Amino acid sequence: MIIAVDFDGTIVEHEYPKIGKPIPFAIETLKMLQKDPEFRLILWSVREGALLQDAIDYCESKGLKFYAANKNYPEEEAPTPRKLNADLFIDDRNLGGLPEWGIIYKLIQAGGDTLYNFEELIHGAKESGKKRKKNFFLRIGEAIDRQQGNRY
16 A cells, blocks of 8 residues: 655644654654555655755654655656655645544554544444445534534
8 A cells, every 4th residue: 555645734743844843643653654564655745855855854864764755656757746646645634634643543554444434433433234325525524523522
């Protein structure tokens, strides 16, 4: 599985162009994932040139080495605009924001229907029988309602 990971706001707090404070458990979680040969991590960032190298150097100083940065593989000549061939993108700008890194790790390890797994991990909901198949946006709205304590 190829996992593209954003830097600013995901691994470190937003302080662009500086490097912000580390987000708790981001580096540790990514280091656990990089040990598994099933996962290939790619740094995916708006940073380019020296700013990108700063991010790479920061991660490497913490023991995190990405397979590639803003490329599908190290030798690729990165086109502009670039598009990565990844199975999963971890980014603070996801719909719903960035879950805690412990949840991200569990979701990646669990695989499968990630929205269903996300609801189960967040809310401890255990449905008996079959999983519900509902419209994606309806399921997100229900998850938000439950998180806010609303019942529908």
